[in-house]
Amino acid sequence: MIPPLLAAGLVYASGLALAACGITMIYMCTRTFNFAHANMATWGAYTVYTCLMFWKGLPYAYWPLAFLVGAVLGAVCYYTINGPLLRRKASDVTLMMSTLGYDLVLLSIVGMYVEFFERTYHPPMTPRMASLSAYDVKILGMPAAAIISPILAVGLVAGLYIFMTKAKFGIALRATVENPDLAGVVGINSDRVYLASWIIGGGLASLGGAVMAMAVTVNIVFGMTAIVPMFASSILGGLHSVYGAVLGGMVVGLAEYGITYLLSLWLGGMVHAYRAVIPLMIMAATLMAFPRGLAGVPWGKLLGRLRALTGGLGGVAPRGAGGEK
Amino acid sequence: MRALKSLRGAKGVELTKLLLRVDFLALLACIALLAYLGLSFGKDMVLSVLLEFSIFLIVTLSLNIETGLTGVPQFGRVLCVTAGAFIVGGLCGRIVAWTLGKECGWAYAHHTTNYPLITEINSMLMTNAGLSVLIFIMYLIFAAIAGGFFGWLISRPAIRLREAYLGISLLAFGDLLYWIGYNWEPLVGATNAVHVPDPFRFIWAYRYEAVTIVYFLIALFMLFIAEKLVRSPFGRDLKMLRDCELAAQVYGRDIVKVRTLSLIIGGAMAGVAGSLWVVYTGSCYAGTFTRLMWTFWPWAYMMLGGIGSNLGVALGVLIFVILRTMIMIYRMSLKPYLPFDPVWLEYTLCGLALVIIVLFRPYGLVPEKPVSTLPREQIEEMLKKARERVKSS
Numbered sequence: 001m002i003p004p005l006l007a008a009g010l011v012y013a014s015g016l017a018l019a020a021c022g023i024t025m026i027y028m029c030t031r032t033f034n035f036a037h038a039n040m041a042t043w044g045a046y047t048v049y050t051c052l053m054f055w056k057g058l059p060y061a062y063w064p065l066a067f068l069v070g071a072v073l074g075a076v077c078y079y080t081i082n083g084p085l086l087r088r089k090a091s092d093v094t095l096m097m098s099t100l101g102y103d104l105v106l107l108s109i110v111g112m113y114v115e116f117f118e119r120t121y122h123p124p125m126t127p128r129m130a131s132l133s134a135y136d137v138k139i140l141g142m143p144a145a146a147i148i149s150p151i152l153a154v155g156l157v158a159g160l161y162i163f164m165t166k167a168k169f170g171i172a173l174r175a176t177v178e179n180p181d182l183a184g185v186v187g188i189n190s191d192r193v194y195l196a197s198w199i200i201g202g203g204l205a206s207l208g209g210a211v212m213a214m215a216v217t218v219n220i221v222f223g224m225t226a227i228v229p230m231f232a233s234s235i236l237g238g239l240h241s242v243y244g245a246v247l248g249g250m251v252v253g254l255a256e257y258g259i260t261y262l263l264s265l266w267l268g269g270m271v272h273a274y275r276a277v278i279p280l281m282i283m284a285a286t287l288m289a290f291p292r293g294l295a296g297v298p299w300g301k302l303l304g305r306l307r308a309l310t311g312g313l314g315g316v317a318p319r320g321a322g323g324e325k
Numbered sequence: 326m327r328a329l330k331s332l333r334g335a336k337g338v339e340l341t342k343l344l345l346r347v348d349f350l351a352l353l354a355c356i357a358l359l360a361y362l363g364l365s366f367g368k369d370m371v372l373s374v375l376l377e378f379s380i381f382l383i384v385t386l387s388l389n390i391e392t393g394l395t396g397v398p399q400f401g402r403v404l405c406v407t408a409g410a411f412i413v414g415g416l417c418g419r420i421v422a423w424t425l426g427k428e429c430g431w432a433y434a435h436h437t438t439n440y441p442l443i444t445e446i447n448s449m450l451m452t453n454a455g456l457s458v459l460i461f462i463m464y465l466i467f468a469a470i471a472g473g474f475f476g477w478l479i480s481r482p483a484i485r486l487r488e489a490y491l492g493i494s495l496l497a498f499g500d501l502l503y504w505i506g507y508n509w510e511p512l513v514g515a516t517n518a519v520h521v522p523d524p525f526r527f528i529w530a531y532r533y534e535a536v537t538i539v540y541f542l543i544a545l546f547m548l549f550i551a552e553k554l555v556r557s558p559f560g561r562d563l564k565m566l567r568d569c570e571l572a573a574q575v576y577g578r579d580i581v582k583v584r585t586l587s588l589i590i591g592g593a594m595a596g597v598a599g600s601l602w603v604v605y606t607g608s609c610y611a612g613t614f615t616r617l618m619w620t621f622w623p624w625a626y627m628m629l630g631g632i633g634s635n636l637g638v639a640l641g642v643l644i645f646v647i648l649r650t651m652i653m654i655y656r657m658s659l660k661p662y663l664p665f666d667p668v669w670l671e672y673t674l675c676g677l678a679l680v681i682i683v684l685f686r687p688y689g690l691v692p693e694k695p696v697s698t699l700p701r702e703q704i705e706e707m708l709k710k711a712r713e714r715v716k717s718s
Contacts, residue, residue, distance in 0.1 A: 033489050081680055090687075092488045093398045097628060098683040100621060104676030108669040115665035224616070228500065231493045239490075273508035280497055287482065287494060 005261050007146035008133075012215040013253025014149035017246040018156065019208030019226070020233035022201035024245035026074075027234070028177050029197035032082055032095040037230060038223035039106035040070050040202055041209025045218045046110065048210045049130045053121070059132050059214065060148060066210040067203040074202020077102050078195050086194060111220050130218040145214040152211070156204075157246045164242075169196070225276065229256065232279040236286050252279050348640060348691045355643050358651070366654065372537045378646045379537070379544035380601050385623040385630075385638050386551045387594035393633035393693070394560065395587040396567030397483055398492035401499030402595060403619035407611075408475040409468035409596025411506055414513040414521055414609025417467050421446060421460060421522045434510055436517040443520035454527040461524035464600050472596015473589045475502075480588040484581050499616055506611035518610035521603055540601055547594060551635045554590070556696055563587055625675050628682050631689025640690055648674060 019041055026034045034040075044066035051062040081098045090098075114127045136143045164170040175183040176193040184190055212226060233252040237244030256278045263271040363371040384406060391399040415434070423429040425446060432438045450457050482494050506513050513519045528535045554560045562583050565573045573580060603609045622645070630641025652671050659667045682689065 027489070031489070033493060081684065084684060090683075093392075093492065094683060094687065096398065096400075096489065096492055097624065098680060100624065101676045101679030101683065104621065104625075104672050104679065106676075108672035108676065111669040111672065112665040115669070119664055228497045231497055235490065235493060270508075274504060276504050277501065280501060283494065283497055284482075287486065287490070 003261075004142075005257060007142050008215040009254050009257025009261075011143070011145045011149045012212055012257065013250045014153040015208045015210075015212030015215070015249075016226075016229055016233050016253040017153045017208075017249025018204050018211060019230045020237060020245040020249040020252075021157070021160070021242050022070075022204030022208065023230060023234040024237060024239055024242055025197050025204065026201035027239055028242070029173065030082060030086060030095070030194050031092055032086075032099060033092070033231075034077075034201065034205075035096060035099040035227070036073070036077060036103040036106060037201075037205045038227035039103050039110060040073050040205035040223070041212065041226055041230075042110050042218070042220070042223035043073060043106065044070055044206025044209035045130070045132070045213035045222060046113065046127070047206065048213060049127065049132060049218065050117075052132070052135055053125055058137065059135050059210070060144075063152075063207060063210055067207045070206025070209075071199045071203035073106070073206070074198035074200075075195065077202070078198040082198065083191070083194065107220075107224070114220055128219055130213070132213045132218065133215065136214060143214075145211075149211045149214065153246060153250075157243060160242055173197070228276065229253070229279040232283040235283055252282055255279075255282055348637070351644060351690055352640060355640075355647055358647050362647075362650065362654075369533070370650070370654075372533060374646055374650050375541055376537045376605065377650075378643055379540040380598050380605070381623065381626060381646060382544045382639055382642045383547050383598040383601070384595055384619060385626045385642050386547055386635060387591040387598070388623045389627055389633065389635060389638050390551060390554065390563075390594070391587060391591040393627065393638075394555065394563040394567060395584060397495075397584065397588065398488060399495055399591070400492045400620060400624075401479065401495035401497075402623055403614055403616050404479065404495075404499045404502060405472040405475045405592040405595035406599035406602075406619045407502040407506065407614040408471040408592075409599030410603045410609055410614060411502060411513055411599075411611075412467050412471035412596070413464050413600040413603045414519045417460075417464050418443070418519065418521050420463070425449070431511045434512065434514040434519045436514060436519075439514065439519055443522060446522045447526050450522060450524065450526045451529070452527065457524040457527045460522060461604070464524070464604060465597055468596040468600030469593040470596075472599070473593035475596070476588040476590070476592020477585065479592075480585040483584060483588060496616070496620075499620060503611060503614050503616075506614070513609045513611055515611065518608035520608045523607055524604065536605055540605070543597070543601065547597075548635060548639060555635060559583075559586070561696075622675065625679050627689075628679055629689060631691040631693060633693035634689070634691050637689050637691030637693070645675075645678075 019037060023034055023037055026032055047066045047069045048059050048062045051065060052059060077099065081102055082095065085095055085098055117125065117127045133143065133145065136145050138144065139147055164174055172183065172188045173193050173196065175186070176188055176190050180190055183193075208230075209223065209226070213222075216222070216226075229252050230249075233248035234245050236248030236252060237246070238248075239245075256275055259278050260271055260275045359371060359374060362374065384402065387405070388399055388402050391397045419429040419433050422433060422442060427442055427446070428438055433442070450460070479495060479498065483491055486494060506515070508515055525532045525536050525539075562573070562578055565576070565578065566580060566583055570580060573583075599614075602613075606613075626641040626645050627638055628641070629644060630639065631637025649671055652667065652674070656667045
């Protein structure tokens, strides 16, 4: 069906989208850039790996567990580090720093765990170079992950949309993002909103890591490498829109695989080594052109102008198109 | 007599105050640990602590100038360090080879040509002290220029972007040179290290001692420069920019220029640190220039010592370097009791220290103090009075 590289790209992009969605969620609510996302993703991937080793089955069965692990990590971070700092009204950079410390602790635990695992259970278990795609099944001649993960990403965004617009708590969350003081006046407990953002964000980070693990090989520094495209997607999405982050993740992930593939046709195989540079280029270009990300672009205005332009060319009255809004 | 007594009393109070200060106690503990290391493991251990201290002091000071004084969240410190290291490994080595009439083209960085070539150059440098010193100075100058250039390069987005956006962009771009160096062989040999002509060869057996002393002196010089910078009008501009950008604008400071200059100075210092590391290890391997080692660790050192205070940074670096050395030493004896490599404890320590500092001591061990300066007239008047007093007595 589709080339295997593109299938891997689709899986990778979906995982990236989920993780970026988590980063944006946490940043929107608590203005904290979560460095710990890197190793929360690694924790998610290793959760799935461990379960697969012991109980076999399909990796997808353990994705909810990965989400749960991430949610617990997020809640721990909020209760011990982020919450007290937020109450103290710490600066953005201090908030970032504190998550960096948390990230290093998580990294060290991953390292210890992997070494412990390696010593206790000998090969064929190789946690240092874990490839989860080997446990996948095939649907219609292509890996199931290439179908399931995009559906999961889109479904999660739809779920978030419904949650944010229909559920009472979701609306409270949006109100807190827009104006924390005013939300407090109306009686919204901002503490609970922050906690919820950490739980959802952390869960998405680990889930994203578990999904990405279906496309790339997991090692101890898996998250540390993946954090750059995650941030790039989040920035591409504009940092203030969950949907933008998902779109950004899809664009960055697919571009990473697609552009490398196209360049490798032209320049040869050595291009693959530079894959990590592509998200950087996308990020740089985005920040140059739109400092507020894709979601910050006035799409409505642009579309209106475009419609007016094409309408004018086609001879149809542009008024009708523009006047509807 | 009474005056003397009161004076002694006052001094006593000061002394007890000094003894109870956290930073002073930490310094004492560091000295004690260093003495212990020296007595039980020989002078090489002390030298290795001092060497690492010197290199990381320079990196952390440069970070402190950019983050602590200017307020740029520099999460991409590794970029300028890598620039300094790569220019020494990739360009300066070629220049030396070229002046000596050796291979300096694409093949220079390939390990089959590089190793014999550098061995030959090194044996030549063994007897040529003047050329060695010249080469070392060339390394430092080139590294400073390269670091400064990359500092200027990252100052371009630093002017447009704010806080979190800026930090993330810097973090992402920090790895750029690492990726290029790790994959493009002609630069620094990709997955193989490229060796560097060693300017300390002519000292023969005492190379290690000489390297440590020279590096320590360079680090002290950098500390001196950084302290001077804090107390200069330019340093006050930086602090003003950090504390209130609007006020700086109102007082007619050129924000773009000040911030650019700060990043160039910081970048040049970091570049020098990178070149020192390369000269010490004798080879330039792209894999060592990781975000963890050259960005996150300096951040932890700076946060522990006190963001914005140079002496605090020095103390923070000393404490961490000693602790890390201790972990490395006891790694072997801990190994049988733990089901994993104790090296991971280093990361736990670093992370926990960061979290605890941020939560309980956000200004670090030696908090930044406002630098009080008097108007020139007042100082001259005081000097005049003091001279008169000396004359009259």
